[in-house]
Amino acid sequence: MASNSGNAKKQAFVGTFVHSKKLDELEYLHDTVVCVDPSGKIVAVERECDAKKAEQILFAKLGWDAADVQVHVCKEGQFFFPGFIDTHIHASQYPNVGIFGKSTLLDWLNTYTFPMEASLSSLSKARRVYTRCIRRTLAHGTTTAAYYATISVPSTSLLADLCLSLGQRAFVGRVCMDRLGPSYYLDESPEAALSATKASIEHIRSIDPNYDLITPILTPRFAPSCTADTMKRLGALQAETGLPVQTHISENVNEITLVRDLFPDSEHYAGVYDDCGLLTPKTILSHAIHLSEDEAELITARGSKVAHCPCSNSAITSGEARVRWLLDKGIGVGLGTDMSGGYSPSILEAARLACLVSRHLAMGDGKGGAADAATMMVQQVSAEERERAKLSVEEVLYLATKGGAAVVGLEGKVGGFEVGMEWDAQLVGLGVVGEVAEGKGVDQVEGEDEGNVDLFGWESWEDRVAKWLFNGDDRNTKRVWVRGRLVHSRV
Numbered sequence: 001m002a003s004n005s006g007n008a009k010k011q012a013f014v015g016t017f018v019h020s021k022k023l024d025e026l027e028y029l030h031d032t033v034v035c036v037d038p039s040g041k042i043v044a045v046e047r048e049c050d051a052k053k054a055e056q057i058l059f060a061k062l063g064w065d066a067a068d069v070q071v072h073v074c075k076e077g078q079f080f081f082p083g084f085i086d087t088h089i090h091a092s093q094y095p096n097v098g099i100f101g102k103s104t105l106l107d108w109l110n111t112y113t114f115p116m117e118a119s120l121s122s123l124s125k126a127r128r129v130y131t132r133c134i135r136r137t138l139a140h141g142t143t144t145a146a147y148y149a150t151i152s153v154p155s156t157s158l159l160a161d162l163c164l165s166l167g168q169r170a171f172v173g174r175v176c177m178d179r180l181g182p183s184y185y186l187d188e189s190p191e192a193a194l195s196a197t198k199a200s201i202e203h204i205r206s207i208d209p210n211y212d213l214i215t216p217i218l219t220p221r222f223a224p225s226c227t228a229d230t231m232k233r234l235g236a237l238q239a240e241t242g243l244p245v246q247t248h249i250s251e252n253v254n255e256i257t258l259v260r261d262l263f264p265d266s267e268h269y270a271g272v273y274d275d276c277g278l279l280t281p282k283t284i285l286s287h288a289i290h291l292s293e294d295e296a297e298l299i300t301a302r303g304s305k306v307a308h309c310p311c312s313n314s315a316i317t318s319g320e321a322r323v324r325w326l327l328d329k330g331i332g333v334g335l336g337t338d339m340s341g342g343y344s345p346s347i348l349e350a351a352r353l354a355c356l357v358s359r360h361l362a363m364g365d366g367k368g369g370a371a372d373a374a375t376m377m378v379q380q381v382s383a384e385e386r387e388r389a390k391l392s393v394e395e396v397l398y399l400a401t402k403g404g405a406a407v408v409g410l411e412g413k414v415g416g417f418e419v420g421m422e423w424d425a426q427l428v429g430l431g432v433v434g435e436v437a438e439g440k441g442v443d444q445v446e447g448e449d450e451g452n453v454d455l456f457g458w459e460s461w462e463d464r465v466a467k468w469l470f471n472g473d474d475r476n477t478k479r480v481w482v483r484g485r486l487v488h489s490r491v
């Protein structure tokens with residue numbers, strides 16, 4: 001089956017392009033044309049060019065007939081930005097967003113999460129939930145998502161089918177858990193967990209044989225809910241297939257105590273995964289809030305990556321992940337919404353919350369992470385070091401795009417605008433406020449742009465992007481493409 005049907009045209013995108021060059025630097029490409037071939041690949045990035053020049057020179061250089069090219073031109077206040085990568089999201093928890101009360105991880109799982117996930121064994125309910133989740137995240141500019149589904153194979157297969165048909169690039173994981181869950185929502189045995197995982201992989205292979213858009217991902221939920229036997233089988237399957245792995249680590253202090261009790265022979269939480277062959281360069285570890293130095297060093301050595309989920313970590317009171325500390329150790333970090341631990345489907349929201357959480361660390365009043373005020377004082381962390389904890393606009397937007405791409409193993413393929421990469425992109429539009437109408441004393445808002453961001457025209461491009469980060473939302477996400485296919489449009 002074609003993995004990205006509905007797109008078989010040559011396209012040219014004209015205007016301003018903003019993307020990450022490196023962790024702390026955004027590049028602004030003005031008066032630029034990006035050409036995308038029918039397979040969704042970027043084949044040209046031409047500076048100092050416009051639609052007319054492209055027609056006269058660039059298309060000919062590519063051997064394109066201008067009549068065959070669909071041209072998209074940015075309007076005032078608009079720019080192209082790479083699609084967001086959500087490195088950690090539970091599609092099956094989407095109906096629960098915002099519903100967490102004052103719970104913390106372990107009671108949150110039992111009260112809200114397991115009942116909702118179990119209920120999605122009803123395929124009609126799963127279809128409603130997954131369709132809405134995919135549409136909503138696309139509308140917020142998420143072009144790639146690393147999804148947890150449920151323990152049900154048909155329900156997980158349905159999520160993969162829907163991502164393919166709605167055009168979202170996805171990693172789809174059938175959740176494995178064979179203990180410490182309610183009896184109605186557990187794998188019967190390690191053998192059952194493994195064979196269900198294999199059935200889910202087979203289904204994805206049948207709908208997208210080359211994993212062009214949808215890739216299976218091995219998903220032991222987290223160490224407390226998996227026996228060592230199950231995790232070792234999944235580790236062996238990873239070694240055999242080379243597939244990616246996703247799980248949770250070190251989110252909550254009670255969870256860490258539980259892991260210590262359940263796995264007394266392992267050195268620490270990260271060691272449990274390592275002992276089972278699950279700490280690989282293709283492993284996405286979510287949260288990683290309370291890691292020790294030894295654990296971070298092991299993760300660095302294994303090349304595993306971290307999904308930082310600031311919304312979830314704040315909502316269910318888990319703590320503050322030390323992103324700068326992780327980055328300094330050479331660990332790749334991306335952003336996750338972690339719905340519904342996190343209440344928002346938006347990676348833009350995750351990026352702004354990553355800024356704020358890093359500032360709480362800098363203020364030293366975070367009581368959740370090992371780098372909280374007391375620890376920092378004891379360790380005599382200098383004022384400069386605390387200041388370094390702060391993440392900039394450029395840095396969180398890197399984590400949301402290029403950094404996330406590296407976390408899910410798509411570096412060089414998505415997350416930026418370079419020849420050879422795929423056109424996974426969003427068109428961002430900010431509201432442009434016109435001159436005060438003479439004699440009326442009120443601002444006139446021009447154009448169809450709406451939303452929460454007002455541009456007055458004097459802002460630098462850096463300031464425009466900062467205004468988008470802190471006040472933007474899905475109203476500013478005008479169009480979204482994955483592999484060149486238009487998958488969401490407000491205009």
Ligand SMILES: O=c1[nH]c(=O)c2nc[nH]c2[nH]1
Nearest residue numbers: 090221222248312338341
């Ligand atoms: O944020 C989280 N969401 C979950 O669903 C989950 N399961 C285990 N640990 C978890 N953490």
Ligand SMILES: [Zn+2]
Nearest residue numbers: 090286338341
């Ligand atoms: Zn999670």
